[in-house]
Amino acid sequence: MAGSWEIVKQRNNRVLVGIIHPADYKVSLQWASMLRDLQVPPGSPFFRAAGMHYGHARNLILKTALDKGFGYLFFCDADIRGLSRSSRASRLRAL
Numbered sequence: 001m002a003g004s005w006e007i008v009k010q011r012n013n014r015v016l017v018g019i020i021h022p023a024d025y026k027v028s029l030q031w032a033s034m035l036r037d038l039q040v041p042p043g044s045p046f047f048r049a050a051g052m053h054y055g056h057a058r059n060l061i062l063k064t065a066l067d068k069g070f071g072y073l074f075f076c077d078a079d080i081r082g083l084s085r086s087s088r089a090s091r092l093r094a095l
Contacts, residue, residue, distance in 0.1 A: 015044040016070040018061030021078035023051025031078060038076070 021027055047064055049057035065073045
């Protein structure tokens, strides 16, 4: 059973994964595989913003992360290509 310090640390280490994609939800198979394989800390949900300008979508996701007290935010845009598994892991380890 986790103690109070462990619970606070776990809560502060949550990552909100902000996914920005087109309104029709069409993404490449490579991108879908990358998202499926993404490993995030426990209690880290995915937030999808579809069909809006990328700047507006990012602001909406950022506001959600701030309002809900997430410690970190990781954007995963649908137009990102070519991120290897080791590259994704190193980016999340940096958090």
